[in-house]
Amino acid sequence: MSSFNGNMKDGSYYSKSKTMPFQVEEEDISVLIFNYLRALSRxxxxxxxxxxxxxxxxxxxxxxxKDIYEGITSVLVRDNTRQSSVIVNFSVTDRRNLANEIEILKSRTLAEQVAYKLLQIIYRDPIRKTDTLDIIKGAGSAKIARVDVIAARIMGAVSVEQVDKADLLLIKFRSHDPEEAAVVSKAIAESYEERSMKYTRNTARSVRQFLEDQLAQKRRLLYESEERLRRFMEDNRVISLDEEGRRMIQRYSLAMSSAEEAEVMVKMLQSSLKAYEQEIRAMTPKLSNSAVQATIDPYTKLFQEEIAKLEVERDKILTDPASRYNVNVQERLQEYNDKIESYKKRLQQSFERQVKQGLSNVNASEAYQELFKNKLNTELELIEQKSKFEAYKKLAEEYDKAFLKSPGVNVEFGRLERKTKSAQELYLLLEKKYQEALIAEEQVPKMVEVIDWAITPGAPIAxxxxxxxxxxxxxxxxxxxxxxxxxxxLDKTVYTPEQAERLGPLLATIPMMESFDDDVRDKSGASVKVIEGPDAEYKKIASHLVTHFDPKSSVSEAYRTLRTNILFSGVHDFNGSKKQGLIYIITSSSPKEGKSTTISNLAITIAQGGQKVLLIDTDLRRPIIHSIFGYNKEPGITNYLVGRAQIDDIVRNSPIQNLDIITSGTIPPNPSELIGTQRMKDMLQLFRERYDIVLLDSPPIIAVTDPQVLAKVADGMILVLLSGQTQIELAKRSIDAIRKVNAKIIGFVLNSFDFNNSYGSYYKYYRYYNYYYEPKGKNKNVKQGFLTKIIERLVDKV
Incomplete structure (x- = not known):
């Protein structure tokens, strides 16, 4: 035994494990997991x-x-860029951004249009005309709600989604009524379709109205020219011009009509350009300034002007009938065509480069890019038409000068005839364009087409x-x-042995004892009956003397472990050089933590080991040892300390061999002063000589100073911690109180630990011990739930 004691002297047994960092780390992980699993179990x-x-x-x-139903109408928003035959690259309906269309569908303006439509529909079932729509019902006495109220309800329940990357929109309306959900969804789609058609028709109508005004003006000019020519012919009796005069008039009229046609095109292109600029501003207000101000650069403009001049020169040659058979003229025409094609290629490259530069700093949608490109293209067409107008006008002036060289009366006659001819050709051209515009207005393609009308939903979506x-x-x-x-x-309570070990050496872990026997007083075998009324909790504590009543239980084994660890704590000398007995104080941080149960079972266990033990009840405020063992309080230690009894009068022999007991005696008014007297010290010194072990049951150390007074004459103190009740901070304060008087803490006892709710090694220890030591007829196997088994395996793996 001496070699074993040498390895554990002065508590080195508990510090030895701290030299094994790997095990400590592994235990810390297990403890952490166990604490959380224990918390879940508890x-x-x-x-x-x-x-x-x-x-x-x-x-x-x-x-x-309430159930929520959803009516869904799917509409196709067409992406048509329909070119008008009136103006090159002028679209009746331009590309639309679906994001804009979604916002239009959710706008207040469209919601108000839908509200007016619903006020015409009124009923949930428009065919049978039954049940008024809830959405148009008014509050209070009003039968019908205001338009703005209905519009607000529509805006709050409508949603619009785009189908993947397609130009298909789903108009969804939610309502508590399935018929209403379908009716309102249809009404929204109808209103949107009508609005779109009105918008596209307005665009085509503006082109037609412009041509109509121009046609009326040219009709009036043609009538005036014809009337002047007729009067001149009647007054001067002129019938016709010669062949050369007619040829010169034909050239002049073609040039003049081309110039006037170019002038009309300029006006229309300017109107188209203005419309593009307005649409750019509406689509992207933040970018509108840069987009609107962007214009054709001089280099690109020069290419377009040269092309226009070359085309006019080419047309001038083509108007000469003799050019068809002249080889030299044909070669000149080919040169003109080659130059025009070359300029067109360079113009296309320059135009694409400018479009790319204009969009390089703009993170815009595809619709915006197309609109910007069309705007620049229209401006380019405008430059071409302006150049043609200037060139054809100049050419007409040249023909006019040549015609003026004709003799006398033929000059005035030719002038009137050429004006009439020019007005007639321009009128016929505008008439053709006007008819095309009328057809285009009637055949405007639908921007919005309903694919699937909403039907009454059969099941709610929410x-x-x-x-x-x-x-x-x-x-x-x-x-x-x-x-x-x-x-x-938030719980700072000591639950597990691991938590107790962080405070200091853990001497033993005492399992929870749940047995209670009403006849335990009779089983105690005490010969002395209690004179005063029994303590309210003595039966429960007395029933926990398992070391006496059930020495083969696992709880008794835990107390024997406590006894062994105390004896090998370093205070004892197993070589026999120490003659006097040792004094230990058993205390706790607060009341009802099981110190009296612990000290009673510890005394019995040591006595069963063959050593002489004296158990003294020094809790002079709330004594209970006398009730546990069935004695009267008097005479006790207080009676001796005040001189009213002798040593032999207060020492009582218990039925347990080697165990003597001293009760508290009369409860004094000043316990701390009484136990701190010299008489108390002399008495304890006397008991050292008579007994191997003296155990003092003291009050809680936080509540009173009695344990600190006793600590000066004791060899060590043992602090009892109640699992699930003792606060960690309170235990630390108890340790500080003991250290302040330079007393020695041998270790801690974790009392009432529930092994059934623990996992890992502790549960296995408890189960294995029951297997070997529980007598037959008792429940040897502690039942585990499914969750408990899983948690135990998880902890074991960690």
Whole structure:
């Protein structure tokens, strides 16, 4: 035994494990996991109640909600860029951005149009005309709501979605009534379709009206020219011109009509350019300034002007009938065509480069890019038409000068005839364009086409009761576990041996004792009956003297472990050089932590080991040892200290061999002063000589100073911690109080530890010990739940 004692002297047994960092780290991980698993196990009812309550609330909430139905109408927004035959690259309907269309569908303006339409429909079933739509019903006495109220309701329940990357929009309207959901969705689609058609027709109408005004003006000019020519012919009796005069008039009229046609085109292109600029401003207000101000650069403009001049020169040659058979003229025409093609290629490259530069610093949609490109292209066409107008006008002037060289009367006649001819050709051209515009206005393509009208939904889309309940299940579990984890985080109580070991050496872990026997007083075998009324808790404490009543139980073995660890704590000398007995104080941080049960069973266990033990009840404020063993309080230690009894009068022989007991005696008014007297010290010195071990049951150290007074004459103190009750901070304060008087703390005892709710090595130890030491007929196997088995395996793996 001496060699074993040498390795554990002065508590080195407990410090030895600290030299093994790997094991400590592994234990820390296990402890951490175990603490959380223990918290879940202990808080299973909190989790269950929280879970049931949350699921119940989600079920009630889900089934109290009204069903929501959704009517869906799908519409196709066409991406047509229809070129008008009137103006090159002028589109009646330009590319639209679907994001803009979605905003239009959700706008207040369209909602008000839908509200007016619903006020005409009125009924949920428009065919049978039954049941008024809820959306148009007024509040209070009003039968019908105002238009703005209906529009607000529509805006709050409508949603629009784009189908992937297609030009298909889904108009969705939600309502508690399935018929109303379908009716309102249809009304929104109809209003949107009507608005789109009105917009596209207005665009085509503006082209037609412009041509109509121009045609009226040219008709009047043609009539005036014809009338002047007729009067001149009547007054001067002129019938016709010669062949050369007619040829010169034909050239002049063609040149003049081309110039006037170019002038009309300039006006129309300017109108088109203005429309593009307005649409750019409406689409992207933040970018409108740069986009609107962007114009054709001089280099590109020069190419377009040269092309226009070359085309006019080419047309001038083509008007000469003799050019068809002249080889030299044909070669000149080919040169003109080659130059025109070359300039067109360079113009295209320059134009594309300018478009790319104009969009390089703009993060815009495809619709905006197309609109910007069309705007520049229109400006380029405008430059071409202006150049043609100037060139044809100049050419007409040249023909006019040549014609003026004709003799006398033919000059005036030719002038009137050429004006008439020019007006007639321009009128015929505008008449043709006007007819095309009329056809285009009537054949305007529909920008919006309804693909599928909404039908009455057969099932609600919300609430999704299954999903709500599932969310309630998840939230309930999460919330329940969160509450338990929060309680665990805030709980600073000692529960496990690992927590106790962080405070200092752990001498033993005493399992929880749940047995209670009403006849335990009779089983105690005490010969002395209690005179005063029994203490309220003595039966429970007396029933826990398992070391006497059930010495083969696992709890008794735990007390024997405590005895062994105390004897090998370094205070004892097994070589026999120490003659006097040792004094130990058993205390706790607060009342009812099991110190009296611990000291009673420890005394019995040491006595069963063959050593003489004296158990003294020094808790002079709330004594209980006398009730446990069935004695009267008097005479006791206080009677001796005040001189009213002798040593032999207060020492009582218990039925347990080698165990003597001294009760408290009369409760004094000044316990601390009484136990601090010299007489107390002399008495304890006397007991050192008579007994191997003297155990002092003292009051809680935080409550009173009695343990600190006794610590000066004791060899060591043992602090009892109650699992699940003793606060860590309170235990630390108890340690500080003991250290202040330079007393020695031998170690701690963790009392009432629930092995059934523990996992890993502690549970296995308890189970294995029951297997070997529990007598037959008792429940040797501690039942484990499914969750307990899983948690134990997880902890073992860690």
């Amino acid at each position: 808080g299973k009812w909190v989790i269950l109640i929280t879970f049931v309550a949350t699921v119940l609330i989600s079920v009630i909430y889900s089934f109290r909600q 609430p999704n009761r299954k999903a709500n309940i599932l969310v309630g299940v998840v939230i309930g579990l999460t919330f329940g576990v969160g509450i338990v984890m929060l309680i665990q985080f």
